[in-house]
Amino acid sequence: MVRSSRSNLILGTLVLAFAAAVLALWIPLDTQTGLIEKVRRQVVIGDALAPTVAALFLVLGGGLLVFIERKAPNQPKPSMAGLTFIARLLAIVFVSLLVMRFAGPVAVWTTNAFQGGDLEYRLLRDTAPWKYLGFFLGGTLMISGMVSLAEGRVSRKAVLAAVFAVIVMIFIYDVPFDDLLLPPNGDV
Amino acid sequence: MGTLDYIWMGIQAVFQGPELFSLFGLPISVTIVMILAGFLTGIAVGATPGLAGPIAMAIALPILISVFGYTPDALLPVMGFLIGVMKGATIGGAVPAILFNTPGTPDAFMTTLDGYPMTQRGKAKKALRVAHFASASGDTFSDIVLIVCAPFLALLVEAYLDLPEKTALLILSLSFIAAVIGGSPAKGLISTGLGLLAAYVGTGEDFYPRLSMGSPSLSQGFPIATAVLGVLIIGAVLKELEDLWRRKRDSGEIPAHKDEGDQRLHGADIRRLLPYVGRSALIGTAIGALPGIGSTLAATLGYTVGRARYAKKKRPGAPEFGKGASEGIAATEAANSSVSGANLIPVLSLGIPGNAAAVFLILAAESIGGFNPGPSVFRFTTDSVNPELVIAFGLFTAMMVANVLNWTIGGLFMRSMGVMIRVPKHILLPSVLLLTLTAIYVQETRMEAIWFAVGFGVLGYLMRTVAISPLPFVIAFILGGKLEESARQAFAATGGDPWFLFTNPGAALLMAVAFAVIVFSARKTKEVA
Incomplete structure (x- = not known):
């Protein structure tokens, strides 16, 4: 059971760990093009950029949860x-x-x-x-x-x-x- | 083609569409019948605790598409049905709240505060009449604001926003939705991030479908129905079942209260209620116009403002606010009902869904094709007919038709729906789960879709368990593709400028607002903590 006062901290840490795995492993290993690519002398956005932005949302959310909302009232109590x-x-x-x-x-x-x-x-x-x-x-x-x-x-x-x-x-x-x-x- | 021509064509599309039957020689179009069917279904669903408008929409959508097909002619009957459900569920939610102290929908919770005490005093029918009057008034007002504002907002967006600004506007919308839904910006951002990540699996421009882990199943991406219905409906069903099991609700007799005295709503009552209805309708419409802010907040604010006025204007001998004052019901119902119309402003003018009902309208539009909600809909082309604009005015007409139904038969039907409280929830919820899975299968016709939906359902359940709202996930999933496409176009249009979001003044301003929204919300949350 997650104690109510620490559930945001635990959740935030898990989300940060997941986001780190996405950024460091999933995206580089499972995407063929980078953040920005040069195709026929033209610079275009690669396939890795959008998932990276998604992961940054997770980093921001997890970070806020750990550093700002760690002691928020009425934290859930999953049983x-x-x-x-x-x-x-x-x-x-x-x-x-x-x-x-x-x-x-x-x-x-x-x-x-x-x-x-x-x-x-x-x-x-x-x-x-x-x-x-x-x-x-x-x-x-x-x-x-x-x-x-x-x-x-x-x-x-x-x-x-x-x-x-x-x-x-x-x-x-x-x-x-x-x-x-x-x-x-x-x-x- | 002038503006009035388009409006007239929209009205004609609803009234003179394919005829279903004729009544006294008068042709009745299929769209009108579908609006009526949706409206009555919505009231019944709203009046059933454990069900809600989106569940009815999820179950009905594949059936409707199968009946009407994938042609532009299907848009108005299908979307008319969904609009009917949306409006019906709004008033239906008040029925169990007033009669049994059990809100049919979350935003009807405040209605219980004054509604149930009125029932206990033998004024149940009067309370239902007050709720219906306030709800229909708020809803109609909100729709008028939508009809007037959405085209102007869309024209402004088209005229003044270029590709970088449109990208920044999408980021601002996602940030705003993340920050305001659920009361925790951190959790909203997590929900948004997960939604975007899910949207990007198996997509992209390269030959290899990104993030698919080499799996053929993932290489096609997640079908939109599996993500939306999984997180929104299956997740809710699992959580409801857990709550039900946890409470082990006693199956005791529902206490019966006999109606006593005058149950009618007189002109004097209406005059007394109108200031409350008016204020709440304004509050609900203003809140509804911002994507993501739910009707629950509108109901709370409307109720609070109504209580402040009541404290000053209370008649001697009248019940206290929260203890059976009809003004309390009026303030709550007008506020939560006026959210629904205004919530469609960002959908129709920007293509950004603000609530679950709007998500299903977009889902229907995407499934059928021929109508892409967004600023391009409101192109008043003069040399040729813009069919999307005709559909938009057809939708406005459908909303007004639903309002007429609401004012005429809505109250009567609503008052007969008290029986829905007796539907056993523990049988209803598993049936809804199987219905939802079946609805997904008949659209996708592969078992993988069912497994994906169950997976998203588990995600939705876990999100609810740790108080993460699933709505930002769904909205981000829908907008993810649009955001990437818009960014790619803006990047190309600015000659590969990686800072296009910050070098363009309009985009920079929108990005600054997006940043400020997150920072302000986070600071506010910290102060509360």
């Missing part, structure tokens, strides 16, 4: 418990997105394995019910998981609410349109 909650929430989002991405292709693969067909998800990605499989399963898992985490328990109500919300979203984004693709159907 480890809150961060842990968000980490769990993000884990749910991560797993749900993986389910969303792979549920359709896995279902096709399983169908082929049992029925001996040679279906391809890519060819079915605009065909119901295949095109809804990943979005439905991943979306339901995401919403019901997050609701359950907020409630502190898994409930049937959370799953039903998630199913309802995902079906509404399918009706909003997919059913009325021929040219919109639900995730993950643009990738597979």
Whole structure:
């Protein structure tokens, strides 16, 4: 936990360190032209200048935080418990997105394995019910998981609410349109 | 083509655009219907704690673009919808503030101070009427100022500002936004720096996309929707969920208060409220015209000024300010509502967004194409029609149409929205998260965009956790490309003068002001500390 009176100091120091890394490493190593370049006898602004200006904003902000606003009142108090909650929430989002991405292709693969067909998800990605499989399963898992985490328990109500919300979203984004693709159907 | 011709064409573009249906033989254009739909959606969204106008805009934008396509004809219906949402959400925010002591939007917090005590006294409907009257008045006043000022400001910019000055003006705007949003110039600068840095990933003029770390995913840069929606919406949803989890809000019964006595707003009430509404509308408009200063500050200032007047003019027996005085509601609502129109002055005249709603208008304009908000919009060409100017006057017309809707049906619809408080937030927020991710995917059609958006969402959450406002990030992300392009042109135009920002007197003055804004804000913060 960051103590309230020192959170600005810690944040400022982290920002200064990040800005130093950007200026000393990221920009020189990952940009092909310098601050100012000579191209065909003309002096032009290089690709490194704009990110350098961005980093200078960070240096200025971090410096002000360390030297001027170090003892500002009402500094935030990020808590480890809150961060842990968000980490769990993000884990749910991560797993749900993986389910969303792979549920359709896995279902096709399983169908082929049992029925001996040679279906391809890519060819079915605009065909119901295949095109809804990943979005439905991943979306339901995401919403019901997050609701359950907020409630502190898994409930049937959370799953039903998630199913309802995902079906509404399918009706909003997919059913009325021929040219919109639900995730993950643009990738597979 | 004269000025009046352009105004008339703008009005016609709204009323005589593609017809959706006819009513008693009268053709109803699709733009009018979209303004109405946006307005009603905005009220419902504003009245729902945990939702806000930008969320509705984020979710609706890809649908609207899919429906209307990428043609200039799509601009007015899509932007009309967004304007409707912006205006509806402004008045909708007052509903839960008055009825349930829960502000629907942050700037409605001051409304709770007098609104909820009025509800407790059985005057809920009257409080809602006062809020609606003040809000609609402030909003309309602000729009009139926008319509009058934006073209003049744009003409001044075009006439007197050359490339170095335009670059300096962008730097001044970014410095100003960094210094004033969130109350900490240091954190504002960090937010701005991060936004600029993100904007420069995978871009540049060289063959190799800079800062892309050799990754094909980064080499295309971050799509604007992922950065804007990630930081603004997903970050807010994550923070709200954490707060919700932290509070473990008791799900007790919402106390019911019965309305008693006269709930109407009489002429005498209006005459009594007008001085408060007038002062707050002026304050809100002046504050709104400066990019980045939010409606929360306007509401606070309007409320403070109203309280000072009330102390002198209070009738014997009338409730104290902050304890159920309708003047308090009027002062707050007029101030925060008058910010929205004036906030579009820097967008339309300079291309610099000042608030989240303006960011979405720019996003819509960039997605559809054919309209680039900025000084070039207001070129009153006489030999040929400037289509962007017609769109600009069409937008002004759309705003006035939304105002008419606000004055006529807004109050009625607003008073029926008390039910939105019952929408369970812990189910609503995860649904909004998935809706936002889906909205991003249908625009970008690649899973990478979703991962980027989640990443920006985490950044937005972390920024909120350490009290860094995400708005400078978003504005810097949008303006980053424009700033670099303007600097490149100015550099070339001055013959490669590296000091072009300081050798040109106008640019030097703007840079000095930018520097002074940061120094002054930092010193003020130090004094408070």
